[in-house]
Each structure stands twice: as structure tokens, then as C-alpha cells.
Amino acid sequence: MSKLRIMVLDDEPIVCKRLKPALEKQGYEVDTFTQSSDAMKQIEQVDYDLIITDLKMKGVDGMQLLTAAKQRSPKTEVIVITGFATMETAKESFHKGVFDFIAKPFKLSEIQEVVTRAEAKIRGE
Amino acid sequence: MWSRIKESIKRLISGKREKIPFHNVFEQFQTLLQYHQKTMELIADVGEKSGGDYIFDRKYLVDSTAELQDLLLRMVKGLNAISSDRYYELYSTLDRVFYPIEAELRGRLALSDAPYVISLTEIPPDTPELTGGKANALGEIMHRLGIPAPSGFVITNTAYHRFIEYNELEERIHSWLELWISGKESLEKAAGQIRYSILAGIIPQDVTRQIKAQSKNEDVYWAIRSSAYGEDGDVSFAGLHESILNVQTGQVLDAYKRVLASLYSPEALTYRRQMGMIGEEAAMAVLCQEMIDSQASGVVQTLSLETEQPDCLAIYAAFGLGRTVVEGRDSLDNYLVRRTSPHEIISKRIAKKESFIRAVSRGGEEELPLPEERQIQASVSDATVESLAKWAMTLERYFKRPQEIEWALDSKGGIWILQCRRLALSGAVISTDEDICERCSIYPILIKDEGVVAHAGVGSGLVYTVHHNDEMTGFPDGAVLVTKYSAPWLAQIVPNASAIIAERGSAAGHLATIVREFRVPALLGVDRATDILRDGMEITLDTHHRTVYSGKVDELINFERVQSMVFEESPEFRLLRRLLKRIAPLHLIDPYDPQFTPEHCLSVHDMIRFIHEKAVQELIDIPNSMQRFKGAKVWTLVSDVPLDLRILDLGGGIEPNVEGNKIHIESVNSLPLRALWKGVSYPDTWSTEPVSVDFKGFMSSLTKNWDAAGGGVATAGFNLVVINEFYMNLHLRLGYHFNLIDATMYEEAQRNHIYFRFAGGVTDLTRRSRRAQVLAQILSNYHFNVVIKGDLVVARLVDLPKDEIESRLQILGALIGFSRQLDIQLRSDQDVNQFVQQFLDRYTNLTRSLPGGGENEQVKNYGFG
Numbered sequence: 001m002s003k004l005r006i007m008v009l010d011d012e013p014i015v016c017k018r019l020k021p022a023l024e025k026q027g028y029e030v031d032t033f034t035q036s037s038d039a040m041k042q043i044e045q046v047d048y049d050l051i052i053t054d055l056k057m058k059g060v061d062g063m064q065l066l067t068a069a070k071q072r073s074p075k076t077e078v079i080v081i082t083g084f085a086t087m088e089t090a091k092e093s094f095h096k097g098v099f100d101f102i103a104k105p106f107k108l109s110e111i112q113e114v115v116t117r118a119e120a121k122i123r124g125e
Numbered sequence: 126m127w128s129r130i131k132e133s134i135k136r137l138i139s140g141k142r143e144k145i146p147f148h149n150v151f152e153q154f155q156t157l158l159q160y161h162q163k164t165m166e167l168i169a170d171v172g173e174k175s176g177g178d179y180i181f182d183r184k185y186l187v188d189s190t191a192e193l194q195d196l197l198l199r200m201v202k203g204l205n206a207i208s209s210d211r212y213y214e215l216y217s218t219l220d221r222v223f224y225p226i227e228a229e230l231r232g233r234l235a236l237s238d239a240p241y242v243i244s245l246t247e248i249p250p251d252t253p254e255l256t257g258g259k260a261n262a263l264g265e266i267m268h269r270l271g272i273p274a275p276s277g278f279v280i281t282n283t284a285y286h287r288f289i290e291y292n293e294l295e296e297r298i299h300s301w302l303e304l305w306i307s308g309k310e311s312l313e314k315a316a317g318q319i320r321y322s323i324l325a326g327i328i329p330q331d332v333t334r335q336i337k338a339q340s341k342n343e344d345v346y347w348a349i350r351s352s353a354y355g356e357d358g359d360v361s362f363a364g365l366h367e368s369i370l371n372v373q374t375g376q377v378l379d380a381y382k383r384v385l386a387s388l389y390s391p392e393a394l395t396y397r398r399q400m401g402m403i404g405e406e407a408a409m410a411v412l413c414q415e416m417i418d419s420q421a422s423g424v425v426q427t428l429s430l431e432t433e434q435p436d437c438l439a440i441y442a443a444f445g446l447g448r449t450v451v452e453g454r455d456s457l458d459n460y461l462v463r464r465t466s467p468h469e470i471i472s473k474r475i476a477k478k479e480s481f482i483r484a485v486s487r488g489g490e491e492e493l494p495l496p497e498e499r500q501i502q503a504s505v506s507d508a509t510v511e512s513l514a515k516w517a518m519t520l521e522r523y524f525k526r527p528q529e530i531e532w533a534l535d536s537k538g539g540i541w542i543l544q545c546r547r548l549a550l551s552g553a554v555i556s557t558d559e560d561i562c563e564r565c566s567i568y569p570i571l572i573k574d575e576g577v578v579a580h581a582g583v584g585s586g587l588v589y590t591v592h593h594n595d596e597m598t599g600f601p602d603g604a605v606l607v608t609k610y611s612a613p614w615l616a617q618i619v620p621n622a623s624a625i626i627a628e629r630g631s632a633a634g635h636l637a638t639i640v641r642e643f644r645v646p647a648l649l650g651v652d653r654a655t656d657i658l659r660d661g662m663e664i665t666l667d668t669h670h671r672t673v674y675s676g677k678v679d680e681l682i683n684f685e686r687v688q689s690m691v692f693e694e695s696p697e698f699r700l701l702r703r704l705l706k707r708i709a710p711l712h713l714i715d716p717y718d719p720q721f722t723p724e725h726c727l728s729v730h731d732m733i734r735f736i737h738e739k740a741v742q743e744l745i746d747i748p749n750s751m752q753r754f755k756g757a758k759v760w761t762l763v764s765d766v767p768l769d770l771r772i773l774d775l776g777g778g779i780e781p782n783v784e785g786n787k788i789h790i791e792s793v794n795s796l797p798l799r800a801l802w803k804g805v806s807y808p809d810t811w812s813t814e815p816v817s818v819d820f821k822g823f824m825s826s827l828t829k830n831w832d833a834a835g836g837g838v839a840t841a842g843f844n845l846v847v848i849n850e851f852y853m854n855l856h857l858r859l860g861y862h863f864n865l866i867d868a869t870m871y872e873e874a875q876r877n878h879i880y881f882r883f884a885g886g887v888t889d890l891t892r893r894s895r896r897a898q899v900l901a902q903i904l905s906n907y908h909f910n911v912v913i914k915g916d917l918v919v920a921r922l923v924d925l926p927k928d929e930i931e932s933r934l935q936i937l938g939a940l941i942g943f944s945r946q947l948d949i950q951l952r953s954d955q956d957v958n959q960f961v962q963q964f965l966d967r968y969t970n971l972t973r974s975l976p977g978g979g980e981n982e983q984v985k986n987y988g989f990g
Contacts, residue, residue: 010182012182012183012184012697014180014181014182014695014696014697014698015180015182017690017692017695018180018690018692019180021684021688022669024561024562025561025562025565025669025670025681025684026562026670027560027561027562027563083182083184083185083188084185084188104180104181104182104184104185105174105179105180105181105182105185106179106180107178107179107180107578108178108179108180108581108669109178109574109670109671111180112670
């Protein structure tokens with residue numbers, strides 16, 4: 001079984017730096033981006049199985065990226081990570097097509113659990 | 126207008142304050158209690174984030190501190206509302222405490238306000254932006270790990286910026302760099318011009334003054350070393366910048382400029398360009414250390430790079446100053462030593478050393494031939510090799526990566542750490558191609574998905590279980606500490622552990638704070654850990670997946686080693702720790718200390734503590750509020766125990782529909798008071814051996830014998846407890862002792878605390894100090910965190926589950942009776958242990974209800990110091 005390809009996008013480098021090794025240890029292939037424009041270019045090249053993205057970012061925001069990614073590859077699952085305060089608005093404003101929402105700050109085990117569930121869905125288990 | 130002024134003056138002279146109606150005080154106090162709870166939860170929450178188990182961002186830090194500030198402002202307002210603005214200065218305290226917190230969050234904490242020069246004894250932690258990587262690491266080595274490093278000072282980045290600005294060099298440096306990058310000038314020419322400009326620059330008077338203040342002694346020689354930000358961290362500038370050894374005090378300023386200039390050496394510029402850092406503003410702090418008159422010196426590499434022995438570290442040594450070793454010019458003594466304690470020497474190669482370097486008395490150094498007979502002698506003893514290995518592994522555990530450590534042995538045999546940096550590993554040493562997930566799966570899993578992460582990381586070693594505090598002396602360096610309890614006395618072995626697994630404890634508790642300080646991976650609240658993990662088993666803890674593997678999972682350890690980032694060293698975690706340092710520590714321990722004032726509030730926690738204490742005092746301030754109590758219901762507790770106890774219920778603490786003003790304990794709903802009272806009224810508590818007294822008579826004489834000058838509740842001739850269903854604040858005066866207990870008892874462990882304070886007495890201070898020893902030993906036995914000062918005992922406990930708070934309150938209840946005439950009976954120091962034992966024996970039934978608490982033999986060898 002091939003490894004799941006995951007993209008992580010958050011404009012705060014610490015989020016990417018910490019998620020990458022944690023997810024790699026779980027057996028996934030992980031690319032991280034702190035610039036949403038770079039991530040946008042990347043999804044034109046690569047079909048990711050899973051995208052983990054922040055919402056509010058300079059330039060292209062998480063919403064735009066999500067739309068673009070889904071258009072190109074409808075099978076791609078998306079997990080949105082956003083600040084606790086903006087959580088409810090985020091959920092209300094779009095739940096369509098999002099696999100799950102996680103409020104920052106979150107525990108590594110929380111996101112690992114959500115990713116495991118997403119993987120099960122992707123692999124059609 | 127005039128009448129109002131007259132009124133104010135009259136009030137000032139008479140010292141009278143406006144009476145606030147009791148129900149107002151009462152409501153405000155309730156609200157204050159809620160804010161108190163919220164702030165403490167918030168602080169615990171932020172503290173928990175520093176353990177690495179959470180992913181947080183800057184916004185979280187900004188939001189949390191803003192919320193904290195808002196709550197504090199409300200608390201300050203609340204306290205002033207019930208005290209007729211007696212604590213008005215707390216508003217400025219609030220500004221003073223939060224100003225640096227806001228500055229930290231704005232980034233680069235007022236780097237422009239920072240001092241030009243900082244003594245190594247006062248170096249602030251987590252500030253490599255100011256003091257550079259090398260000096261920052263040395264500060265942690267000296268102050269946190271307690272490993273000796275030479276004294277000295279740092280000339281900060283702020284001084285660098287001041288120097289550049291004063292000599293108008295910024296533009297000049299920039300244009301030479303441009304010329305080089307665009308290919309219009311050679312590297313050598315550009316580098317040479319910039320360095321020349323720096324060497325020709327004038328160090329401004331204000332910087333010079335501060336440097337001279339730190340280097341007054343003419344007899345001292347200095348090692349002047351670069352300490353650039355980023356150096357020794359992710360990016361290694363090892364050897365690129367200049368270090369100048371054996372500098373006379375009078376030459377420090379010149380040497381400083383030479384080290385600054387080395388920031389623009391051709392090698393340094395080439396390296397920065399390769400790393401894509403040439404566009405960033407460079408800056409350099411400079412470390413000035415007193416020279417060690419070294420008979421030998423050398424380097425430790427915590428992984429042996431030359432051999433294929435992953436369980437060994439390498440030590441290189443030579444006679445004299447360290448230059449031969451660092452520059453690798455000469456043949457060196459070479460030791461291969463086991464990384465694990467007791468650090469067995471695996472191989473020893475004593476090289477023929479023909480020369481050595483020594484300091485010259487007028488500064489500088491010289492190379493001299495070694496006498497024939499010394500050439501084949503070992504430059505250090507085996508004992509020195511073992512000590513070096515032990516410290517080196519402590520440093521690797523703390524900095525989370527293999528280290529390269531420069532050391533010196535002085536003429537008296539003392540070992541000093543000169544500097545320490547991340548060891549550059551080549552791919553040959555660690556292979557990262559393998560699939561980490563697959564490789565780990567071959568190891569048997571002992572524990573999975575259990576417990577909470579107090580500090581994140583991977584740690585491996587042999588299991589060593591500690592049940593009692595006298596087992597701690599045998600704890601081997603680098604072992605995995607396994608324990609039932611997260612008792613405060615475990616603190617002393619935390620720095621030696623490679624990982625910690627405890628059955629009890631929370632991520633917000635005392636042990637968690639300590640493991641974070643020493644960066645030890647720790648999993649707490651793991652059921653049956655002491656059953657599953659047996660002494661001598663080799664295990665590996667990986668907190669990221671909350672997994673304990675059987676065996677040493679090298680693949681996992683190597684995976685961690687090659688990650689570019691050590692989370693503890695990331696700017697975000699440093700910022701969080703700097704913030705926490707201004708938020709979480711509690712300095713105001715004793716409310717009766719003259720320094721218990723707003724002026725001495727140094728942290729947010731201090732302010733919270735101060736406000737809580739003063740609010741309670743306002744509430745029960747009898748001399749000022751006897752009238753107030755007319756508006757409030759004060760109950761009298763009817764009991765066989767001759768403690769005249771009055772109860773002030775804030776709500777929910779007393780059974781509704783009770784008539785009159787006298788109640789029995791059965792009608793009290795306050796959980797902490799009920800628990801305490803169970804201990805107070807325990808059958809043996811009020812009968813005493815060996816002093817036999819007419820008990821009731823004795824007690825009543827004591828309880829009536831008030832010290833009129835004592836103030837507070839005491840002067841009113843009764844004891845007072847303020848309660849609600851989950852809270853209790855008890856002020857007790859028994860004879861001449863004064864006892865305060867403040868406790869909460871909720872379902873959620875993280876909301877619970879007990880604060881215990883005991884002082885005073887009729888006998889001389891020696892006996893009262895013995896009594897303090899007895900209380901401290903008993904309380905430590907039940908895992909209280911205890912501080913004693915003379916006859917004063919302050920004990921604290923947080924984050925325990927409800928049932929454990931209950932047992933401990935029962936013990937405190939029993940202790941109230943036990944302690945009341947203790948000082949009279951403590952005739953010699955030998956009596957101390959005997960009375961501790963007597964208490965523990967007498968209350969074994971109470972203590973048995975505590976897991977691990979009935980094992981009283983642990984007290985026998987308990988040294989209190």
C-alpha cells in the first residue's frame with residue numbers, strides 16, 4: 001500500500017515544523033508550506049490525498065485553497081485547523097467538503113486521530 | 126467642594142474607612158473566587174502548552190495573555206470595591222507586571238532597552254536573540270543544570286547594534302556586500318574592507334563603561350569568544366568566527382572588535398551566502414570568560430564519529446590549553462566511553478604528545494616541548510574521564526541532540542565546561558532512509574495510548590522504580606524513572622532521568638513543571654505503570670504516540686536526532702517560556718511576610734495570590750467588620766471537639782432550612798470542611814501521650830488565651846472558617862499557634878489545591894523550629910510541597926483528585942490536634958523523628974486510604990534540608 005500524501009499549510013512555521021515529523025512517524029509522506037501561494041502552485045502539480053490547512057492567511061486563504069484543491073482532485077480530503085475563537089464561524093461558514101475541523105491549540109494525538117479516520121475514508125475502509 | 130475635602134482629611138486623620146455593606150462584600154468575594162479559579166486554570170493551561178504535546182501558534186499566546194490581563198484587571202477592581210480602594214496601587218502593579226509581557230509579544234523584547242553587557246551570573250534564560258547561542262547555552266548549563274563554567278560576561282547584540290550605529294557602518298557594510306554579491310568585487314576585498322572598518326571603529330563610551338565595570342580585575346586573563354545568534358543551533362558556524370584566548374584585561378576592548386570583525390571573515394560570509402542568510406541582518410554578541418589555568422583540556426563528542434560504536438562517546442584530551450585539541454593539530458589521548466552510566470571506559474589510547482600550549486603571562490600563548498617522560502603519560506585520570514562522560518550525557522539529554530563539548534581541567538583538578546554545541550552528524554553515522562513507522566513496529570509495545578504528556582520527547586534507558594525518597598540516592602544517570610506518585614521530592618532526580626513515567630500526576634502539576642524545566646520526556650497518569658515496568662527492563666518512551674516500547678528503539682532515537690528542530694529551542698517555545706517566567710512563578714509565599722505587598726509582586730501569579738489573600742482578609746477582618754457581620758449569618762459549629770468554630774457560608778456550604786444559628790457537622794455541605802472535620806474529630810486526636818492533661822480544661826484555657834496583639838479573627842475570641850460547597854478558608858488560633866488552611870475540593874483535579882500555613886507558639890525558637898521540622902516531614906510524606914523558615918511552615922498541594930484532597934484534609938485535621946502542644950514536647954532534635962513516626966503510626970488508618978501513603982518506614986532515613 002502506497003503512503004498517504006499529505007500537505008500541511010499554516011503561515012506560522014511552528015505548526016508545520018511540528019506536524020511534519022509527527023505525521024511522518026505515523027507513516028505518511030508530508031509536504032509543508034507557510035506561504036499559501038506556494039501551496040496553490042503545488043496543488044497544480046501534485047494530487048494530495050489529504051490537505052491540512054489553516055483558514056486565515058495572507059493572500060490566498062484556506063477557503064480558496066480548499067476550493068481549488070477539490071476542483072482539481074475531488075477525492076482530496078481536507079482538515080481545517082483554526083483558532084479556537086474563530087471555530088464556530090468557520091464551521092458555520094463552510095462545512096461542505098471539509099472532513100473535520102480542529103481548534104488550535106491542539107494535541108498531537110488529536111490530529112493523529114483525525115488523520116487516521118481520514119485515511120480510513122480515503123482507503124475506503 | 127470644601128466640605129468634601131474636609132471630610133476626606135477627617136477620614137484620613139481618623140483612619141476610618143467607609144463601611145461597605147456586607148452583602149456587597151460578599152458578592153464581590155464570590156466573583157473574585159471565580160476569577161481566581163479562572164486565572165489559575167488559564168496559567169495552568171499556558172504552562173501545559175510548554176510541554177510540547179500541543180501545537181499552538183502565536184495567536185494563542187496573544188489571546189491567552191490578553192484574557193489573563195482582563196481577568197486581573199477585574200480582580201484588582203473587585204478587591205478595591207470591597208476594601209474602599211485600599212489597594213489602588215495594584216493598578217500600577219498590573220501595568221508593571223504586564224508591560225514586559227506585552228513587549229515580549231510585540232517581538233524582540235525591547236532589544237533597544239536591553240543592557241550592553243550582562244554578567245554570566247545574571248544572564249536571562251531563553252534570550253539567544255540578545256546574548257547569542259553560545260552564551261545562552263552556557264547560562265542554562267550553569268544555572269539550570271548546575272554544571273561549572275568559567276565566570277564572565279556577555280557583550281550583547283544590543284552593544285553590537287550600538288557600535289555599528291555609532292560608527293555609521295551599516296551603509297558601508299551593506300554596499301560592500303552588494304558589490305561582492307553582484308560580482309563587482311572579490312570576496313577577499315569586500316571582507317577585508319568591512320573588517321578594516323570595524324577594527325577602525327570606536328566603541329562608544331556607554332558600551333566601554335559597561336565592559337570595564339565587568340572586567341576590573343587586572344590579574345584576570347580572558348577568553349573572548351563569538352556568540353552569534355543561530356550559532357551552535359540549527360545552523361553551525363563552528364570555527365568560522367574568531368576566539369581569542371588569554372587576553373589581558375587591558376586588551377579586552379581590542380579583542381572585542383577583532384571578534385566582531387570575524388563576523389565578516391571570507392569564510393563566514395561564504396557560509397552565510399551558502400545558507401541563504403546573507404540578506405539577513407547579522408549581529409554578534411561576544412562572550413568574555415575568565416581563563417582557566419588548565420593543566421589539560423579537550424573535547425567530548427557524545428557520539429563517537431570515528432568508530433561504529435553507537436553506544437559510545439569519545440573524549441579527546443591533551444596537556445595545556447585547548448587549542449591543539451580544537452584545531453586537531455596534534456596527536457591526542459583518545460577515550461571511548463560507554464554512554465550509559467556507570468560510563469565504563471571501553472578503550473584508551475594514550476598518544477605521544479611532543480608539545481603543549483600554555484598561556485604567556487603578558488597575554489597570548491606559546492607552544493613548548495613536553496619533557497620526554499611526560500610525552501606518553503595520560504593527560505587526565507580515569508576519574509576525570511568518567512565525570513566528563515556523566516556531564517556530557519546530561520548536556521545531550523538537555524539539549525536533545527549529540528553534543529560537542531569543550532572542557533578544561535584546572536590546576537586543582539576541577540573540571541570546567543568552556544562551551545558546548547550541537548555535534549555535526551554526517552549521514553554515515555545515522556541512516557534516515559529507513560521507514561521509521563515500519564522499523565518501530567518490530568518492537569513489542571508495553572503501554573499504548575495511556576496517560577497525559579507532561580513533556581514531549583523520546584527517552585530510553587533502564588527502568589528504575591522509586592517508591593520512597595530514600596531510594597533516590599541509587600538512581601543511575603540516564604535511567605527511566607518509574608513511580609506511583611508525582612511527589613515534589615522527586616525533583617532532585619528529574620535532571621538525571623532520560624524519561625519519566627508516573628501513575629499519578631497531571632500535566633498542570635508540580636512534577637510536570639519540573640520535567641519541563643529540565644526537558645525530560647514524561648508521561649503521567651499511566652495506570653499500573655509500576656506493575657508493567659519492572660526494574661532493569663530496557664524501554665523506550667515516545668510521548669508523541671504515548672507509547673512505551675520494550676527495548677532500545679534506536680531507529681526512533683535516531684529519527685529524533687536528525688529532525689532539524691528541537692521544539693524546546695524554537696523561537697515560539699522560547700517566547701512561551703519567557704512569558705511563563707513572568708506569569709507562573711510564585712514568589713509571595715507567606716502572607717505574613719512584610720514583603721507581602723503589591724510592590725513585591727513580580728509575576729501574574731503573585732498578583733493573583735496577593736489579591737486572593739487580601740480579599741479573604743477583608744472578608745474576615747473582624748475589628749473593622751463586626752458591624753458588617755450583623756448583616757451576615759454566622760453559624761456556630763456544635764461539637765465535642767473544643768474548637769470554638771464559627772462558619773461564614775458563601776452559599777451552598779450549609780444544609781438549607783437549618784433553624785437557629787447553631788449547627789452540627791452533619792448539616793455542613795462544604796466538602797473540604799467535612800473532610801477536615803473528620804480528621805479533627807478522629808478519636809485519638811485530642812488525647813495526648815505522653816503529656817497527660819485535663820483535656821477540656823487545657824483546651825479551653827488555650828482557646829480563651831488570646832494574644833490581644835494578634836489581630837484578625839483571633840481578637841474576636843473565636844475561630845472562623847469561610848466556606849462554600851467546594852471551598853474552605855480556615856483561620857485557626859490554638860493557644861499561640863496560628864494556622865491557616867485554604868482549600869478547594871472539586872471533581873476536576875486541576876481545580877483543586879490545599880494551602881497550609883502554621884507559625885507561632887509560646888516556646889523558644891529552637892523548639893518551634895523542631896516543630897516546623899516535624900510538620901514538614903509529616904506533610905512531605907503526604908506529598909505536600911513544603912517550605913520552612915524558622916518556625917513557619919508553608920505547605921502547598923495542587924491538582925490532586927477529589928478523593929486524595931479529602932484524605933489529605935483529614936490528615937490536616939488530625940495534625941491540628943497533634944500539633945497544638947508539640948513544641949513543648951520537643952526537647953531535643955532526636956525527638957523530631959520520634960514524633961513524626963508517632964503521628965504516622967497513630968494515623969495509619971487515615972494514611973492507608975492514600976495509595977502509597979501507609980508505608981511509613983520511609984520516614985526513618987528522611988533527611989530534611
